[in-house]
């Protein structure tokens with residue numbers, strides 16, 4: 001067996017950047033009554049990676065997101081983020097700690113403008129909150145101005161700057177997905193969890209989504225992605241983990257995972273795999 005210290009020294013000597021774990025899902029089991037959605041799943045996402053979570057429908061992918069973001073407390077196991085335990089934390093604490101997500105079914109404030117939707121995301125980081133807003137405290141006004149500027153920058157960043165005053169529900173579908181990403185980025189996350197961001201997009205939209213995901217990573221954030229579009233996953237991911245019936249059946253680079261017989265079997269065996 002290789003000595004980890006030797007491995008680290010060898011990597012350093014070779015000039016290979018060392019993998020720094022950011023999100024550690026450590027033997028997590030999540031049970032809902034008789035349904036085991038995750039069974040001793042162990043996944044580590046390193047800082048600066050684009051990491052994809054794939055698997056047939058019902059494999060447990062969204063459950064991973066829900067366990068990481070404090071929606072569910074795991075039945076057993078731990079979740080650590082930047083070395084700190086986050087399983088069992090409240091959702092807002094996880095967000096403040098640097099974890100943001102988007103949802104499979106878009107969740108926007110449909111009657112608010114694009115800009116306002118992003119400003120709501122930025123609010124998660126404000127110190128004055130609702131009390132400051134009601135009392136109209138000076139620093140609340142300053143924060144709101146800052147929030148507005150940040151929201152504009154983020155709308156530009158995701159490519160829908162010219163849509164800032166459009167009502168969310170009137171945006172084309174692909175732009176709504178971009179808006180959700182901008183809103184998640186407004187919390188200034190270290191890691192962004194994207195749940196099926198390409199769902200419902202046409203090929204051109206998928207192409208530019210890939211560019212956006214790379215741009216998010218290049219801006220210094222880590223990306224954890226659930227996606228059914230295998231072309232997209234295999235193109236942009238540094239590493240891929242495959243879940244099947246709540247268990248991790250493979251993990252590695254796209255090239256390695258694609259050749260794995262258990263992965264091929266899981267996908268060929270699933271009637272609705274895409």
Ligand SMILES: Nc1ncnc2c1ncn2[C@@H]1O[C@H](COP(=O)(O)OP(=O)(O)OP(=O)(O)O)[C@@H](O)[C@H]1O
Nearest residue numbers: 032035036037055056057058059060061062063064
């Ligand atoms: N709150 C819950 N209560 C009961 N069962 C649940 C709950 N959440 C998830 N499950 C079950 O856990 C299993 C995994 O679901 P999950 O949504 O994580 O899968 P998924 O891989 O994200 O699927 P899809 O690709 O279809 O979104 C499924 O059998 C699902 O029915």
